[in-house]
Amino acid sequence: MIVKKRIIPLRILIDEALLRRLPLNHPKRSEILQDLLIRKSGFKGEQDMDYYLSLLNDSEFNILQDLRIPLGKNHFQIDFLILSHAFFLLIENKNMPGIIEFDPDFNQVIRKHNDKVEIYDDPVLQVKRQLIQFVHWLKLNRFTIPPIEFLVTYSNQGSILQNPTKNEEIYKRVCKGGSVVMKVEEFKNKHKKDIFSEKELKKLTKLLIKSHQPEGSHLSKFNLSPADFLQGVACPSCRQLYMERISGSWHCTSCGYRSADAHVQVIMDYFLIGNPSITNKQLRRLLRLSSDKTASRILLKMDLPFSGTTKNRVYYPK
Ligand SMILES: [Zn+2]
Structure with a gap:
């Protein structure tokens, strides 16, 4: 069951408004358009993942989409948090067509697409950082710490995943969107003991939804003045x-x-x-x-x- 749905991020709405209100020859348009395309692509990827996650048994899991939780002076963000009585699962989703080559020795990912080579930070490391922060948050709020699994999913049909160093962790933690149901089955078989009662799970879900803080405006980064519009x-x-x-x-x-x-x-x-x-x-x-x-x-x-x-x-x- 989806207990928290994502909404269109404010930053997408702002980018769209800016493109409607700036003259066609305004020098900042291409930067704003680029920002919009990246944000929209991430949003679309998460929507595509919804389909794969809808194949899970609805009554067994509480699914929270797009969480941004304050912790100290910072926030941690989780694309999908899946809660069950026996274990939790964090999913970081990427919407990235092209050849995606994992290089765990240097904590990087190399993407080859349209004759371009781009380097990205290791998403497994990224989701591990989220996990550490989430555990810290659970402890601060005096919740039991159940087994917590994590995955990096690639929702784009055009992603070709490669693991040239045959790294075990990459095989275990990275998958295409379509494989997520099988991965969840594995986790279910691994963690059979119920740790959270229905009441405790409800309490946690409620507190996560209450703590969620959506990203604010990023308008200042474009440095525009009223005369631009x-x-x-x-x-x-x-x-x-x-x-x-x-x-x-x-x-x-x-x-x-x-x-x-x-x-x-x-x-x-x-x-x-x-x-x-x-x-x-x-x-x-x-x-x-x-x-x-x-x-x-x-x-x-x-x-x-x-x-x-x-x-x-x-x-x-x-
Ligand atoms: Zn007209």
Whole structure:
């Protein structure tokens, strides 16, 4: 049973908002696009793993997706944490097509893809570090420490895994997404004694969900200023700026497309790109509206939380 589901990370939503609001010739676009592709690929890989994990016996396991737990001044992150009465399993997932060659002597992974050679840190080491931190967290919270297994999975069908030094640990701890069910069977046969009661498992699950802290904004890393961003409502059909507001709906002068709510995305993007609130005046500038009555109507209809009197009202994201 999935007891904690992942949601689309804020950082993906921010990258997408930035790409919608920056001019096509803005110098930071390629860096943002690169960041978005990496994050989306990781997210997609985890979604692909959901299918393989759905083949497990639902009643035996509590599955937590995408955990980020504070520990001291840092956090540790687990893509999948699988809890049973007898053992726990940590899974670090990679979405990486190409030839993946493990080099455990130097704690590195060499990836050959599209005539390019790239070096990555050893993911087995990475998941071992997560395990150490998780055990530390369990001890701090006075939980029993059951046997804890760990795996690195490659969810991409196009990953070709190679282990040229025939390292035992790599064979044991690294697998394709499709093999995860067999690996879990092995762990089940190895750990048959129940250690956690239903009550204790519930308590742990609840505390993990409560402790989860999603990653915050990474906007500062791109070093953008308000002047970088476009104003106006872009046409959802042809992407042309600016649509005009004519009798209650947006009209594209370029392709003729009409939309009643094209401004909603623009306002959501405004918040995502780092503005904590919006006033009537700021909205008029953002949407290129002249009427403050129209701006008021739009803000009221979006049902945003607000503070202040009618005249000086400040609206916040939901
Ligand atoms: Zn258009």
